[in-house]
Amino acid sequence: MGFWIYGERTEEGFHPVVLELVGVAQKIWPQPEEITVVTLGAEGARPVAEALRAYGVRVLWLHHPELSYFRDDLYAAVLAEKVRAFKPEVFLFGATSQGQALAPRLAGLLRLGLTAHCTALELKDDRLIQIRPSFGENVMAKIVSRTRPQMATVRPGVFPKAQPASVEGELIEEKLEFLPPSALKRRAVFSRPSKESPLSGARIVVAGGRGLLTKENFQKLFELAEILGGAVGATRPVCHMGWISEDHMIGVSGETVAPKLYIGFGISGALQHTVGIEGAEVVVAVNTDPEAPLMKRADIAVVGDATQILPRLIRRLREVKEGDHGT
């Protein structure tokens, strides 16, 4: 049973990242019949487990009434037992809240290596090359694990979803008789006010970093966004400085955007931020330092002081707009 994927369930079925993991597995793993989605649940989870078969993967459904909701210790203990029994080569998790709670607990129980937040995966000589930005350093790191299964969490939204396959996968169902005890008991669950990111679906994103120097300068991005019909994004440091709320943060700990146009003002381009804009079609960077990473990566690199360029760009675009109305 070579390539395992954790089948995280939500209220609406599988988490979208599961299909993304299936997609990448089908691309890199030479024996597609070995790709297995492992999901835990109570009897009610059957339709969800069934639904995945359409993507041509094997589904291992472990069920017991006590597994009806996610519990860190219980889920990790059940998975640990199955990993010991089946010895998969790879075990991937989505880097979601649940994935990030479960994968490290499992890795700790089994004394396994675990790589967080991968943005690319390769297979080389049976080794899973786990690629992630090495934050703070503006480099990507290729990481391998000495232990088996090779475990990684994968950033949601970076891989395309798997497509339905012509042949259905099999469903292996196992009703668990004995469960290890859990110290956790859910007392209540609340829906979280769905914080739709102001950035989601934006076709134009204007973002600012520390190079804008002050909160006042940063505020001007809203004017620009209004003129362009876009949304405002930010780097982590400026969110931490209180210039803007974290809902606007782009990057590892924030949102992933894929706009037609992205303009970054005073952003050096730490990978922490740029992993969130990989899907942007046209990247414009404004920075005094032509050697800054974002400037090198940009399609249009504007060498200049972002605090000077931003107000002028707003003025110029206003003129252009008014000119349009005149004609």
Add this chain to the structure above:
Amino acid sequence: MHLIVCLKPVPKPGTVKVDPKTHTLKRESADLILNPPDRYALELALGLKEKYGAKITALMMGPPNAAPLLKEAYALGADQLVLLSDRIFAGSDTLATSYILAQGLQKLSPFDLVLMGKASIDGETAQVGPETAAWLGLPSLTQVKSLVLEQGRWVARRVFERIEEEVEFRAPAVLTVEPEGELWPPSLKRWLASREIKEKVFSAEDLGCNPELCGLSGSPTQVLEVFSPTYEGEREVLSGPPEEVVDRLVSLLQERGLLKGG
């Protein structure tokens, strides 16, 4: 009540210099700060201390030059300072780090709760909390935003993407804390007093660590290589007086049809 808050020293953003040849971090050149997300764990502990009365131990794994950060933790409200420091700890990945922390926590037991930040701003793995709990055989919860004690049981409010849950458990447990709410500055009185406070330092030997499980030898993940991401495609560089580059930028965007709404 004994609360242990784990704090990580991290390079202050913007002070890290990168070696232009090797592209690696010159860590020694950076100023160290308390990992900001860990401040939320400390703040949560302070709230519990105020409400229920507790001793707070600040636990840090790091080089000797990180010790002043523990004094800051004292100024912020921690009562006891512990540094786990040994040359064989260097190069630890999250599994080795969590082993060392677990050894330190055993040395400090009994304790009620271990609180950590959600993730560090340099590693961004969010793994050490649950891994440490696994080493200790204790329950773990991530992204906790509040805690109350009800008749000897803890009730945590915990955050997922779309839901929040209320979970009941008994101490001891290892929790990571969601970075939400307010952070407050240190107390001047405690800051003045911190100058006289000495942290306890434990080496690998003091903790009874198995050297095989520490540092590089205890780290199953290895960095094969690092590389700079490259991007294909032509790059247009605009420079000159601001007015001019703005004009050229606007015409370029117009040419590519990027300024039409919708």
Add this chain to the structure above:
Amino acid sequence: MLQHFWTEEEKLLIELVERIGKEYVEPYARQWDEEEVYDPRPLKALARADLMGLVIPKEYGGLGWGVKALCLAVEHLSKYCAGVATTYAATFLGAYPIILFGSPEQKARYLPEIAKGRLCAFALTEPQAGSDAAAIQTRAQKEGDYYILNGIKQWITNGGIADYYVIIALTDPKKGARGASAFVVERGDPGLAVGKKEKKMGLRASVTTELFFTNCRIPRERLLGREGLGFILAMKTLDYARVGAGAQAVGLAQGAMEVALRHARHRIQFGQPIYHFQAVSHTFAEMAMRIEAARALVYQCAQALDKAPKESAGPSAMAKAFATDVAMWVTERAVQMMGGYGYMRDFPAEKMMRDAKCLQIYEGTNEIQRNVIARELLKYYR
């Protein structure tokens, strides 16, 4: 530029205030000014940092430091927002009468709460009694174990947000100024009403209101000192407050100079940073000289208050008038040095200039300060 040889403790204090200024004040100062709102968050940060207890004696939960330390805190806070510094400093204007004149019972009741972050206010001014403070009309009539207060106080900093108010009222109108007494009124006392929030030119992050007393009945234990001591108490308190206003002015001027200097060094006109034009650089040289002179005077005066509080009226008046005049001059020049950017509300300089104006007016106008200095001169050179 000039070295001041602060102690280790004072350096820690400065570092802490700077940190609070940068994290809790600077990013929001423009917004508070624009929206004219009071935000309790920076005050809570100051309380958490023990800075509300800076001059409260140790036995009442404070740090027990002196005026000099308070001036350091006020100065460094004012660099980031003179409005927030006003809310902070005005609390000590209300606390000093209790520290200086309160009975042990009064101190035990109020000072620990103030050290924890409850705000205070000091109420002397009335509609017809500004510079002529002796013209106050608010009455306090004794009735058994109570005093009944009636009257209006005007332009009271921290009105409505303070928990404790020190009120100067006449217990014996026939004696004029010698018939005035000081009382502590608490938020929620029956008969105390807070009037409308004033709309101000500057210091807009701080709150200024009227206070109305209508048969406001308070226990007689609220009397500070004894009857007839009201004016002496007020004048003594103002000696402390005036040097604080001086420190506020120094911080504000320093902040304005730094903002303008950053601009002048980066703004290119005629092919070079404008700082390199002599008309500009000499202006900065003048700013620096005046600020250092004001700072030296303020801290010399603060030290004198800590060591010999009796001889304080003249020096405090000098520190207040000189430093606040410097702040007005420096902030106006800062706006000028930034040209159009100085005038725009998107940039911080114009706010600083508006803030500075109030400093020349409150805690006794600078004209009144000169009266005080002139009067003290004749006492000194008999």
